Amino acid sequence: MIKVFVVDDEKLVRRGIIGLIDWERFGMEIVGDSGSGEETVEFLKREEVDLLFSDLEMPGLSGIPFLQEVKRVRPKIQIVVLTMHQEFELIQQAVRIGILDYITKAQIEEENVDALMNGIKIRYQETMRHTQLGKRNVLYNEVYVWEAEEKEQGAEAVKLLENNNIPFEFLSETHLLFSGECNIIRLKSLIEDFGADRCSLLEIKQVKGIPYDQLEDMMKTVVKGKLFEDRRPSCFSYAYLYPELLKELPGASRKEILDLSLRMEFMLHEECYEAGMAKIRHAALSREERTAVFYQFSLYWSEFSGKDFTRYFEEVGGFRWWYQWREWFDEVRGLVLKKIGEGDEEIGTMEAIHKAMNYIREHMDREITLEELLRLTGMSKSHFSKNFKKVTGKTFVTYLNDMRIESAKKYLVETKQPIYWIASQVGYMDEHYFRRIFRERTGENPKQYRENN
Numbered sequence: 472m473i474k475v476f477v478v479d480d481e482k483l484v485r486r487g488i489i490g491l492i493d494w495e496r497f498g499m500e501i502v503g504d505s506g507s508g509e510e511t512v513e514f515l516k517r518e519e520v521d522l523l524f525s526d527l528e529m530p531g532l533s534g535i536p537f538l539q540e541v542k543r544v545r546p547k548i549q550i551v552v553l554t555m556h557q558e559f560e561l562i563q564q565a566v567r568i569g570i571l572d573y574i575t576k577a578q579i580e581e582e583n584v585d586a587l588m589n590g591i592k593i594r595y596q597e598t599m600r601h602t603q604l605g606k607r608n609v610l611y612n613e614v615y616v617w618e619a620e621e622k623e624q625g626a627e628a629v630k631l632l633e634n635n636n637i638p639f640e641f642l643s644e645t646h647l648l649f650s651g652e653c654n655i656i657r658l659k660s661l662i663e664d665f666g667a668d669r670c671s672l673l674e675i676k677q678v679k680g681i682p683y684d685q686l687e688d689m690m691k692t693v694v695k696g697k698l699f700e701d702r703r704p705s706c707f708s709y710a711y712l713y714p715e716l717l718k719e720l721p722g723a724s725r726k727e728i729l730d731l732s733l734r735m736e737f738m739l740h741e742e743c744y745e746a747g748m749a750k751i752r753h754a755a756l757s758r759e760e761r762t763a764v765f766y767q768f769s770l771y772w773s774e775f776s777g778k779d780f781t782r783y784f785e786e787v788g789g790f791r792w793w794y795q796w797r798e799w800f801d802e803v804r805g806l807v808l809k810k811i812g813e814g815d816e817e818i819g820t821m822e823a824i825h826k827a828m829n830y831i832r833e834h835m836d837r838e839i840t841l842e843e844l845l846r847l848t849g850m851s852k853s854h855f856s857k858n859f860k861k862v863t864g865k866t867f868v869t870y871l872n873d874m875r876i877e878s879a880k881k882y883l884v885e886t887k888q889p890i891y892w893i894a895s896q897v898g899y900m901d902e903h904y905f906r907r908i909f910r911e912r913t914g915e916n917p918k919q920y921r922e923n924n
Contacts, residue, residue, distance in 0.1 A: 477504040478525035508532030613651035613676040667707035674710040702792040722753035735822040774828040776806040823848035883921040
């Protein structure tokens, strides 16, 4: 049980806090309470306390000096600060000392106490776990780690293991550790029943003598990246050598990935594409960064691929592994190549036209002239016009107006913005002119189109 001590100079407040919370439910027990900092320090000198709930505004020893004295007497104790108000400067000083959390007294009365206490318990356990891991080394040459996707799944896995009397240790809330001598066949069977698509089983070899916290850090960084690259459908078990993991070099940066994936050679030439995909696979990106970078890729090539980039996040939201992204990249490239066809245009010409297409999309909310595009591409008027129509099937003016009308359709269907606002967003400063052009191209006025779609 986690031993808890409550400190507040008002006895009724202490009684209220102690009586309001079902401490046993959270694996805690009240071992004492006090109305002053001095009494608390004397108690801590005599008795073990794991978790201190304490007000900071008390007569005598209080505030930051009180917290410092508590930490001096009991360095391992965890502290939850109770405050009347969110006093930023005081809280910042307390955080620097190393408190576990801070809550207002009103939160205990007004909020979901169970959720509040469960959060405190989780943070306490995680903090203690890190402290304990740092002092221990792995005793086995190889270990298995059950990695869950989310904390909730980790909690489910713990219950399943406890119900089946399978011993394990925590590396973190999502990493459960087993010795190499465990019943691996039974463990794999449990994972399959649990849902192999929701987790992974990792065998890490040559780890004897490695500090636990170092192994945990490796799981959260290098192994996480390796698993992203290696994961395959219907396979949840993977093996790695720890010394080889230490040799892993950082992958390409966000800028490097964008630079190579936005080149025409990347799409047109198989060798360039495969070399680029290898770099993208090993890129040093978090899941969030990866999604953002690949959105820019999708947006840039959308004029050729025809994919609706406004649906991008919906399309890739469930992607967790590289093989899913690889299939997506292959699809985009296939659409781009189909659009480009087997034409004999030079790569430089194709890149220039593509640059113009993207420029039109990005600046269609204002007037765009042919002269601008000629300066942008460095082409003559006749050369640009001929190649632009060859690639897009349309003249510059028709292409621009079509893009504006298509964007207006999306605004009409997906937003409740007024017509004049939509007209200006797609480059028509005159609302009446926009209504006329829209009707000529769609057969409906903007209001009718919105109502019918």
